[in-house]
């Protein structure tokens with residue numbers, strides 16, 4: 262028997278019929294970069310769909326003739342590794358252009374580049390970083406590659422995902438300063454910066470003392486409009502021959518807090534359970550069972566996180582799970598027994614730094630709605646440690 266294909270996807274960037282909405286912000290991002298007005302930094306809490314959005318917009322820029330390069334900083338563990346990978350990515354974006362090899366050879370002669378092609382045909386470049394100390398001007402040479410290769414004849418769009426990671430990449434080189442110093446002179450390259458640790462990215466671009474201060478147009482990716490999410494969930498179920506009623510869709514949206522990743526994860530789980538019982542339509546109890554099973558799958562991970570928190574952090578996290586807020590006034594603090602303002606702010610900063618709590622203009626909330634669900638079900642003694 263042929264398995265029925267699950268119509269939901271999560272865990273990596275999506276496109277095509279897996280992708281919905283984002284039209285307004287996508288259009289604005291597309292135009293700002295295509296029109297050359299400014300570089301862009303895009304903020305959004307985790308799993309709102311930043312990477313998917315930007316990859317979909319990259320397709321449009323590519324159709325317009327821009328040379329596009331998507332670069333994920335997450336996998337870079339040193340500045341040398343970044344340089345090799347970035348050089349290879351610029352090279353790959355321009356492969357087939359004869360003069361590029363020559364240009365690379367000349368530009369990077371000090372680093373004695375060795376070009377190789379992997380089995381999958383993807384180029385890689387090895388740089389001689391072992392035989393002498395890596396300097397800021399080596400880094401500049403690498404960062405200037407797209408500008409030099411473009412030579413005013415074409416325009417590059419470079420997207421750095423998880424850009425906040427550059428801050429911790431090198432202890433010995435002033436990475437942020439060198440980066441900003443180079444790219445501000447680029448005329449043929451436009452940049453988009455995004456990342457999942459919003460608070461770190463925000464600090465980079467909005468603190469006076471940081472090199473990237475005020476250097477890019479700030480854009481926010483919000484949650485999708487609820488009607489669009491409803492339509493998406495209904496249509497995806499229906500595309501696989503499963504009916505879901507309006508109330509059940511609303512339940513999916515409320516349990517997933519209308520966050521794209523969790524909408525798809527929960528819907529996927531619901532779909533599996535309906536198919537497993539040979540059904541063709543979603544029942545209300547399917548949704549709660551799927552939410553329980555998603556929470557259960559991550560129980561160990563959640564337990565570890567909670568176990569590593571101080572009791573002030575734990576109480577605050579549980580309070581936010583029950584009731585997201587912008588104001589930790591006395592009534593709120595008393596209701597949840599979370600101590601004085603100073604304790605709350607210290608704990609809050611830690612929770613945001615660790616990525617358990619997100620902040621938007623609407624307030625602070627636990628970023629993973631299933632973690633919030635787990636926390637609200639915890640016994641009082643575990644939350645307070647009393």
Ligand SMILES: Nc1ncnc2c1ncn2[C@@H]1O[C@H](COP(=O)(O)OP(=O)(O)OP(=O)(O)O)[C@@H](O)[C@H]1O
Nearest residue numbers: 271272273281307308309310311312313457521522
């Ligand atoms: N526009 C969209 N339409 C449908 N599903 C989406 C959309 N955007 C994101 N998703 C869902 O969310 C998941 C995560 O998307 P993506 O990786 O783009 O988010 P992100 O904000 O970059 O996440 P992270 O913060 O982890 O980097 C996708 O695998 C998909 O399930």
Ligand SMILES: [Mg+2]
Nearest residue numbers: 311312422457
């Ligand atoms: Mg991402």
